[in-house]
Amino acid sequence: xxxxxxxxxxxxxxxxxxxxxxxxxxxxxxxxxxxxxxxxxxxxxxxxxxxxxxxxxxxxxxxxxxxxxxxxxxxxxxxxxxxxxxxxxxxxxxxxxxxxxxxxxxxxxxxxxxxxxxxxxxxxxxxxxxxxxxxxxxxxxxxxxxxxxxxxxxxxxxxxxxxxxxxxxxxxxxxxxxxxxxxxxxxxxxxxxxxxxxxxxxxxx
Numbered sequence: 001x002x003x004x005x006x007x008x009x010x011x012x013x014x015x016x017x018x019x020x021x022x023x024x025x026x027x028x029x030x031x032x033x034x035x036x037x038x039x040x041x042x043x044x045x046x047x048x049x050x051x052x053x054x055x056x057x058x059x060x061x062x063x064x065x066x067x068x069x070x071x072x073x074x075x076x077x078x079x080x081x082x083x084x085x086x087x088x089x090x091x092x093x094x095x096x097x098x099x100x101x102x103x104x105x106x107x108x109x110x111x112x113x114x115x116x117x118x119x120x121x122x123x124x125x126x127x128x129x130x131x132x133x134x135x136x137x138x139x140x141x142x143x144x145x146x147x148x149x150x151x152x153x154x155x156x157x158x159x160x161x162x163x164x165x166x167x168x169x170x171x172x173x174x175x176x177x178x179x180x181x182x183x184x185x186x187x188x189x190x191x192x193x194x195x196x197x198x199x200x201x202x203x204x205x
Contacts, residue, residue: 012037012047016058021100024107025055063119069094074128080138081202085193091160092189102164143203159192
């Protein structure tokens with residue numbers, strides 16, 4: 001494949017990602033993706049013969065960007081308290097750079113759970129054992145409350161993701177403009193780390 005073809009393929013990928021994040025699989029149209037990529041529909045079909053094929057590749061690439069960041073933090077050797085702070089920061093950094101990604105992932109997981117199962121199986125993704133072992137060890141040493149690792153992990157994810165998923169609702173309820181909402185997110189990142197550590201009665205080793 002020539003450099004020009006690679007550039008065009010990347011142009012299509014980026015355009016398709018934006019359209020799929022805005023519209024989801026069901027709402028996206030190949031013509032809209034071609035317009036977003038500033039190419040004609042015939043060229044789009046030359047590279048990707050079907051919307052399903054294009055979506056599958058975009059979905060896999062976006063998910064592959066999302067999961068390694070999070071699991072890389074959880075499987076590091078950093079102390080538990082530091083790791084929780086890094087985990088919240090990693091989520092916020094990724095979602096700030098990709099503001100529509102949270103809704104895209106949640107929507108597509110709900111509409112096609114098998115696609116997610118296939119992705120997880122294909123990537124060899126497993127529960128973060130180092131993170132779970134740290135939690136269990138901290139419980140045994142009396143440094144955190146008696147919390148199940150799965151419950152803590154899901155709570156961190158849920159508390160972090162919700163403002164991005166509920167962006168429109170939060171702005172409406174608190175009458176935030178865009179700048180006020182951005183400031184709310186920045187303040188919440190610090191609040192959330194303290195909230196989680198206090199909730200589990202975390203004590204450094």
